[in-house]
Amino acid sequence: MTVHTNERVPATERVAVRVVDSDVHPVPRRGELLEYIPEPWRSKYFLSHRVGETIYYDAPDYAHSSAMRVDAFPADGEFPGSDPDMAFRQLIMEAGSDIAILEPAGRTARLPEANQAFASALNDWQANHWLDDHNNWHQRWRGSICAAIEHPQGAAAEIEKWAGHPYMAQILIKAEPRPSWGHPQYDPIWAAAVKHDITVSCHLARGSFETLPTPPVGFPSYNHDFMVTYSLLAANQVMSLIFDGVFDRFPSLRIVFVEHAFTWVLPLMWRMDAIYAQRKSWMDIKRKPSEYLKEHIKFTTQPLDYCEEDKTQLKRVLEWMEADKILLYSSDYPHWTFDDPRWLVKHLPKHFREQVMFRNGLETYHLPETVPALEGQARVF
Secondary structure, eight states: OOOOGGGOSOOSSEEEOOOEEEEEOOOOOTTTTGGGSOTTHIIIIITTSOOOOOTTOOOTTHHHHTTBOGGGSOTTSOOTTOOHHHHIIIIIIITOOSEEEEOOOOOOOSSHHHHHHHHHHHHHHHHHHTSSTTTSTTSOEEEEEEOOTTSHHHHHHHHHHHTTOTTEEEEEEOSOSSSOTTSGGGHHHHHHHHHTTOEEEEEOOOOSGGGSOOOTTOOOSSHHHHHHHHHHHHHHHHHHHHHTTHHHHSTTOOEEEESSOSTTHHHHHHHHHHHHHHHGGGOOOOSOHHHHHHHHEEEESOSOOOOSSOTHHHHHHHHHTTHHHHEEOOOOBTBTTOOOHHHHGGGSOGGGHHIIIIIHHHHHHTOOSEEEOOTTOOOOO
């Protein structure tokens, strides 16, 4: 039996999952998150710090649409991503995603305790506004346990609190804070993740001044500089995870880099393996770096970089880097960079499509292989 979406109950008939979207951005409505921020941080920090525009973000048509899909603004005047029903219609029913991993974004504070308070609020907000029976009646949303990596003990406590939630599928951290992830101070986070067998994902974050990734020559000037810088940041974290022995200390740890691009991974693996071959007697790691990467780390497809003049180059790179082992489909909804799954799948070699579009996602996030049927839902392939 198929149930119409306005009845708010799942169908008894189930269909196979064919698209797992690993990057969807829910946004609180105005004032919605405030009640969840614990005191004293609600009053003494977030209510007392005015928030302005991030002027370095010069995305196309930013003044008109704030770098969002122009059709994603709800009729009530709220921000794209704030209406679960609209997101469900555009992303699930029309684009054809079957399960979507929610990744709430938020401002970055300079104080670790403030970030911890904000992460705690985002977790309560997700549970009550997206993952509840009313808004997740279709069982397509999966949330992220937001964790302030700057506050490892608090982050571990949040993981412990939410690990048993049926719709929390991953832990979400940032890559920008220093030191790099190989430092033992982060071990409580990795330990909590492997204890509960939950994947840790990292989405690029935007903050102010020292909370942004800093290249060796100093801060760049424009958004296009920053977007390249995030790949360099991810590369450094990959090296730290591998060379500093995180995967030897936590052999079942899984890491996902979201929206940091991925075509740079192939030369990085070549370079790390070459250095390892020359200096492995000086290293504590036991295997080639590329083997750690392909076993423990995954990357999302958006942004998809390729040569416009010769798109066959992308397929060759995907083959060389064994992308079927390390890529997860992502849309980045509702941002202007949205990659529709019906478009993305055409860029993948046919023998990679199932792995990238859904099988890797099912395995990485421990998702069900079937979901309740939806009458009229688009099917990607």
